[in-house]
Amino acid sequence: MPSAAWRTWFSTVSRESVIRIEGLSKRYRLGTGTPGLHRAIRRLLRPGPRPQQNVIWALRDIDLEVRRGEVLGIIGPNGSGKSTLLKILARITEPTTGRVLMRGRIASLLEVGTGFHPDLTGRDNIYLNGSLLGLSFREIRERFASIVEFAGTELFLDTPVKHYSSGMYVRLAFAVAAHLEPDILVVDEVLAVGDVAFQRKCLGRMQAVADSGRTVLFVSHNLAAINHFCTRAVLLREGQIVDQGEPARIVGRYLAETFACQRQRSYPRDPAKPMQIRRISLHGLPDAPGGVLYRTRPFEVRVVYQVNAPISGSIVSLLLEKPDGGTVCQTRDIDSDPECRRRYEPGLYQATVRFPGNLLNAGTYALRAAIESTLLGRDAFDHQPGLTFELLDPEGATLLHTRGRQRPGVLFLNLPWMVEMLDDGEPAPQVQDTSACVGPP
């Protein structure tokens, strides 16, 4: 039971704060934790200073407060301590120093297959999972139908879950965790396994959890989801909180720091090629801090290419793709100037292409430049790996989205809608000849 010192500490924590983390650190030892017999004997025979053990601080002096109803997104590169933090909150591992106060029941969804037993059926596993989260059988029975409905796995209820696909696992696990009405819901990067429709369903459900005054902690590499869904974001790096605040700003900072080098890409000179790409770069208009690109603003692509020997009949092109494989568009220098296929003299050239704002949806894109030759056949003679970049929603633009979900589609067009009332709800007058409306006047 908490000591008197603890009680004093409690009283300093505001009523609205659901999670309060103070001075939290976690140390891991690297290498094998267990010294074998041979090492123990060697240590006995040759006393002296022990070799320094390799330690790594997965978390270092974390202070954080989460208030009721907040949706907190945690982002950061791999190995920055995101998952360790969630593991400590889920009480799977203990901190090395520091303390955490949490008010309420916590449900965590950390990895695929959490708390499932492969030999038991889906039905049994729902009960197992529920009781692992601290629910009584009666409470689980009351929610059973809605869990099954949400997961959409009715057919497989009596099949051992070892025959489930990983997607089905996650659906069931999320359904259980989300329907247990925890006061705090902790979700690690598990949703990535489900299909898009299910991910969307999960985000909606998480939003509903948050709307009912509960708290959600959410780790994801899906920055668009963090941006739309969270009320606050925390950026972790090397086990420390680097920054926290408005999600759009934090996501922007993270991207800027991570992909700063990805705003441009250079290629070494290769005199063997008659014509080659030397650099491709991206520029926001106007240039935002950190080189972040926004969906609503135009951006420019500059391609610098080198001609090593006089050549004619070549075309410079840009290919915009989605990382999942779809091509968004291709654009070529001859589009605006058919005479462009002129003879190039040796030298360094730069082509600039402007992509308008309010055209592409927010998301990740890949950009490649290529030089093709009409004379040398269809083979591209310079085809280089390109840039990956992220288009962000500007702050405040979340209103344009349905709550908690990003608008689908590659394009985001602001099309004019004209709405008129056709019927005022009164009994309709006698039917008129409709041909008058469509026919020419």
Place this chain on the structure above:
Amino acid sequence: MAAEPATTIVIDARGMKLSARLREFWRYRELLLFLAWRDIRVRYRQTFIGAAWALVEPFVGMVVFTLLFSRVAKFSSGDIPYPLYCYAALLVWNFFARAVRESTICFTANAALLRKTYFPRLILPAACVLSLVVDFCCALALFVALSAYYGARPELSVLTVPLWLALAGSAALGSGLILGAINLRYRDIGQTLPFIVQTWLLASPVAYPRSAIPASWLPVYELNPMVGIVEGMRWALLPQMPLDPRLTALGAVGALALLAAGVLSFSRAERGLADVV
């Protein structure tokens, strides 16, 4: 709006008090039942004869011991037929031995669960022991059949069977926790476990009557809590058996001391459990 949450969870690097631990254990009692039930389900799933396996081990043990100790070594079991005499002890011994084995390895066997969910870790070995009670009951049914066959009628002392079972369970859980705590860091225990259990069997009056032990060994021999527990189970199940109160007290105190030592040593090993399994 969410109701005012009833629970306040405190995570402290300095760990949790024992009293808080035990309270939490009680809060998770339904999980204990569920895990025990899960162990039973999983144990006999995908087996051909199913729960009949619970009978095979004590029955085969009885046949082997009867051939070896009654026919070859000529141990006397008094008026009671040796197979019955031996089976009564094997019942509780098998329960104990399996409980020690399974509660020792349950942490490494359930590593996936431990790495991904939180619950009071003590629940896991406790559920192992609890699930074996079902197997014990199956084996007990066979004992009833054997008694009828040999015409042995149990006395009123049969009502104390749950008591001896509980003592055996405590001793097993305690030993399993101690061994399991070591096994978390040194997997050597997995190698030595069969050897430990076998030695313990020979140090308990299962195959032979206690009277076969030389009197000068008794002060050490009787420190084994299973001596009192096995003798107690025989007294409960067989007619006209004496009950030695001193031995019973030694067994009970020993079993509870083992349990306490197990809980304490496991509490110390529990920290960082998810990092080492």
